[in-house]
Amino acid sequence: MAQTPAVLHFSGHHYLRHRLVLSILSGKPVRIDKIRSDDQNPGLRDYEVSLLRLLERVTNGTVIEISVTGTAILLKPGIIAGGSVTHECPLSRSVGYFLEPVIMLAPFAKKPLSLTLKGITTDEHDLSVDIIRTVTLPHLQLFGVSDGLELRIKKRGSAPLGGGEVQFLCPIVKQVKTLDFVDPGRIKRIRGISSPGYALSLLAESTTGAMHSAEAISKPGVPPEEIALLAARSLLAEIRRGGAVDRHHQSLVLLMMVLGSEDVGRCRLGEPTARTIQFLRDMKQAFGTAFKIAPADPSDPESTDLIFSCYGVGYINANRTLS
Amino acid sequence: MDSQTHKAHRPAQSGAKAEKKKESKAKGKEKQHGFNEKAFAPKSGRRADRQGRRTAERDQTRLHVPLVDRTPDDQPPPVIVAIVGPPGVGKTTLMKSLIRRYTKQTLNHIQGPVTVVSGKKKRITFIECNNDLNSMIDIGKIADLVLLMIDGSYGFEMETFEFLNILQSHGFPKVIGVLTHLDLIKKAATLKATKKALKKRFWTEIYQGAKLFYLSGVLNGRYPDTEILNLSRFISVMKFRPLVFRNSHPYMLADRFEDLTPREQVRQSKGKCDRTVTVYGYLRGTNYRLGMRVHVPGVGDLDVNSVQILGDPCPLPDAQSEKRRKLSEKKKLLIHAPMSDVGGVMYDKDAVYINVPGNFTKGGMENPGEGEKMVLDLQDVNSTLEDQVAKSQIRLFGSSSQPLSVEAGPSTLPSDQSEDDEDGSSEDEDEDEEDEENLSGNEDALGSDNEAMSDEDFGEDDEADVDNHGRSAPRTVRRSIHGLPSQDRKRGDVEYADSDSDLGGEDDDDPGPSRRFVHFGDDKVVDIPSDDDVDEDSSENENVPQWKANLSEKAQAAFQDTARSRKRRDWVKLIYNSSAAPEEILGKGQTEEDPSQGPSMDDDDFFTIASKAPANVEETLDQTKEPVNPDDLKEWEDEEVLDSIRNLFITGSSSQAAEGVDENGEPYEDMEGEAGSQAGSDASEGEGEDVADGKRSLNKDAAALAAKKAELKRKFDEQYDEPDAAKADFYTEAKEAIARQQQLNRAEFENVDPEARALIEGYRPGTYVRMELVNVPAEMVENFDPSFPIVVGGLLPAEERFGYVQVRIKRHRWFAKTLKTNDPLIFSLGWRRFQTVPIYSLDDHSIRMRMLKYTPEHMHCYATFYGPAALPNTGFCAFNALGRDTPGFRVSATGVVLDIDRSTRIVKKLKLTGVPFKIFKNTAFIKDMFTSALEVAKFEGANIRTVSGIRGQIKKALPKPDGAFRAAFEDKILMSDIVFLRAWYAIQPRKFYNPVTSLLLSDKEKWQGMRLTGQVRREEGLKTPTNINSIYKPIERPARRFNPLKVPKKLQAALPYASKPKIMKPQHRATYMQKRAVVLEPEEKKALALLQQVRALRKDQVARRREKQEERKAAHRKKVEKEEVKKNEKEKEKRKEYMRLAGMKSKREAEAAEGGRGSKRRKT
Incomplete structure (x- = not known):
């Protein structure tokens, strides 16, 4: 009488990563079809297949079925195993593409994860390893995932040849903490990392620990001053967008809020991005949790900030071993 | 007889006695009051020390890990x-x-x-x-x-x-x-x-x-x-x-159970179709969320189709009706027992029976029961449903003066919809609940009308009032009257707007792309360009050559305008209740697609033809970073734009702190938010925008100041009241953190209407709900017995999945048998009861998990079985059989879950043996261990050993006998040695999971799980099949024959004498002694004869003595036998007497039992 839980059903190749993550976390199988079915080159791309491989190795008992044409996949999630994993990333995407979903999963693994990724470390599509190290990981620390959380950048590599190597170490937790982060504070310092030939990433930190980041990728023939100007201005734009959480990390923060204990978590965000909106919808499908979204200060007509509050599902890391 | 009065005692008013008494009284009074410190004071320092330590220890034992109590304080479940x-x-x-x-x-x-x-x-x-x-x-x-x-x-x-x-x-x-x-x-x-x-x-x-x-x-x-x-x-x-466990799972004890399956369907399937049933009860534990599966122990995992909040059938007295300290007598009569015959109503599985007394007259009853009231209410009806619908007056809002006129039709409300019900929450409940609702309504009607109104009603009324004020503006005219009711209902669903200007924004249904009208006051209509306009504007601007001229102002204005228009959005509705693509919600991407089409926010008008994407277009990647348009960033060249965000920095001035941060960077959103919204709505009602702005800023300042003051006051109070609060220990801190979080939990969704609240946080414990379960086995309904509890337990996502569960287990010391690997065992784990097949194991030096055939005595071991996952640290108990006829203690083991996984790593030992067939120095050829060269190849390099302890290694397969191989040893082995290879063989528990479906049986105690093979054979009377190879045969051990040692002649010759084998020829001739005959001397002969005679005499003597002894022994044996018989007889007599007494006693007892306590006990 082993019934299978309800299957999540999605269409299209968009938002593949977070859908897979939600499926693995919620334990519900996911079927994604119409993956570029109208495209000249239909089906999964090499980096998507590589991502599926990576997820299969990070988990135990995951069954992935890909249709013959590659336009539909069915993923029956196993448990998140963690441990030591090495993965060669294809050169079509940077390691950030692969790290982002893994970061969402790793705190709930059976064993602490030590993931070595090889490939491109910085490109214009995905979060660079610098941003992940300086912004993503502190965002994870808000939820009590801190001891032993580390991203080691061993080698840098850029397109077209790659050759970079990073190691991601993540501890496991029993349950993530509930977030109550409604005060964005005021920017107290701005720091940055510039790695010649790769990129300039800037990070603004507020008095309450709110972070905003921006990055500009160096391109051949463009003087460094212009790159710097671009980065600085994008950072200003980010700061103006408001919120207590970096815009690229809205989904991460919202996911962790949903997975928190059965208490009300609150967070102040700027206007949600398109990814965030879709993520909220998918999250409702996977966990049945909706957010209450209210303007942060209704009296101020100029503020676009919103308070996202939700009631955590009380997600407990069931994969953890007790001994 | 008169009672004789004695002279009363008169205490002395003066004198020594009076003085003494006075003194002692004055002193004593002082002493009597309060705690006598001397009484418990320690007499010595050591004793004081010991006492102090004891108190400290006792205090520590009182502490427990602070746990969050998920039960709400205001309306806890029973x-x-x-x-x-x-x-x-x-x-x-x-x-x-x-x-x-x-x-x-x-x-x-x-x-x-x-x-x-x-x-x-x-x-x-x-x-x-x-x-x-x-x-x-x-x-x-x-x-x-x-x-x-x-x-x-x-x-x-x-x-x-x-x-x-x-x-x-x-x-x-x-x-x-x-x-x-x-x-x-x-x-x-x-x-x-x-x-x-x-x-x-x-x-x-x-x-x-x-x-x-x-x-x-x-x-x-x-x-x-x-x-x-x-x-x-x-x-x-x-x-x-x-x-x-209960603090992490929602659950419900069903106190009512109904079958909702259409009768026709049941009839057609002859009662065998899966049923849809509803169970009713109070939610307990944690919040029940929509979409959560439930497990009903005894039935299985079920899907919940819908959950509805019902009126509390046994409500707590509310504050208004119960001002007194004690519970009033009237409330004491409340009882909710749908499965029993309380109040003359009996809910059977598919009918409701109402018991009425013999004569039944209206008004003649003092205290009618629930069922009697039902019947009385039925009598009260004096007009038809249609009439009542025609007569009914529906007001949209509590304050509306003009009721809606409704033509009778299918959509009209039920007949007896009273004023209370109109704005009440019950809309789509089925008949039963409605009845209950009415009953409770009747009860409430005894009190005042206001009492019946809940807080939510008040809230809705307020909102409605606000709306009414707003509607005096032109906008009211623009809306058709037909649209009103449905529109309003929809809006009641999800709405978080705080002021009516917010409401104005998205209620606008007309798809006109150009302008929206928004009210900020009574008479002023502000024209605000929508997003599209902004986009158009900006695109126009880009065509202008000197676009830099007023770029900053434009950018500023555009940003603020979009900000303003976006702020008015109801994000919850946009995200969860519309199917618009995320990009459309954000208002991007329309410029290139179709500028004339506005963002479609409603489901109804979002029908677009799926356009075939041109194949050669660069596809949008799944990326986190958004492409940056350098032109958009040009605005930052302007100093004014830079200045506009200066307040976001710590170095900026705080006067224009618009982002809800005061000077100290203290958060005050909460207070400010509430006060601000109040102020904001006031302002927007009263004046025009500019005036409102001024007032708002004033209000804001005042609010900020007030907040600051309140914060200071709080701090002062804290320090003043509890000076040592600052150095609170871990325990207090943890408790305070829990209390703070619970306060936040309560406050956050207080003003959200119940439906939306259920969407966000689920159904809270303490609410009385009706759960509709689908695909319930028909047997549950057919064999329903109210004396068996129906528990509905919510399942966490992890618990729906199956896998290998590793547990720490210990056989119960009262359970008579040991437990054997691969014998089925019934577990009670989480909500579930199921039978599965565990494999026991022990950790072998942390290297491997080694299988055990049997559970060890007095020790924990591990067990791994296939079944539904449970969170680590969940306790369980196990049984071999659940039936009542099981002799002895039924709990066979207890333990706790350690781990869940999709694979196991239990191994058992496997020994492969072989024998040498050729031995060189340290090398030997071994056969009979494997059957093919391929197998050997698999084991190349494996360690092997002989019985005598010589270690070796498998080298390579040999071509000749199949499966033979060459092995190297540390020493020369013997041909008689047996060589073995110790290997570990991984085993998986059987994938067997059998839920105990006891509630589906007609005789619920007779559940039968999988039986052991031996049990089946015994019950079926089958013989155990014998394997011919398993029969024991007498072991034949032929004597070992050793060949004589032969040393070659050549070698012999070369050996030194000491090592030479001393081999002599056999004797041919008779020896010296053999050649000679021995003749006795006469004296010798005599002596010999004498000795013989003496020996004969002695022999005879011994024989005679033995005979005599035998005789004596026989006599003794006879005597003993006689005594034995006598003894036995005595014993028999004694036993007889005892049994006689026991029989009399039991007879007496039986008589007493029949007379005294009825025969119930003896029956069972």
């Missing part, structure tokens, strides 16, 4: 009090007595849970547990308090201990022992001794000092009122510590 005990012990009597104590009603036939109001803030659900082990397990998982009944005249019974063990493994609820039948013990001394003995045993089982109640005899079918009163007092002061 406490479940389970009455458990062996049959005939007086459970039903106790339940009746307790119910009578709380409700002044005597129930004749109690079935299922009974809920009563026990105090101003407390309700109790009583449930009686029958003697079935399955029921005991289920009850043990949900009971908050167990009244464990023990027959004092008999003592503890096996069920009691079994139940206690079940409780222990599923989190121990509170237990009160109740001793009954104490009146059967006549002698006072025996009674005292029995009480003491039972108490001692009870205390060792639970904890030292556990409460044990004594109930004496039965009076009028109930226990004595005073004793019950005392018991009820103990129940009411009971405090409940949250149990971990």
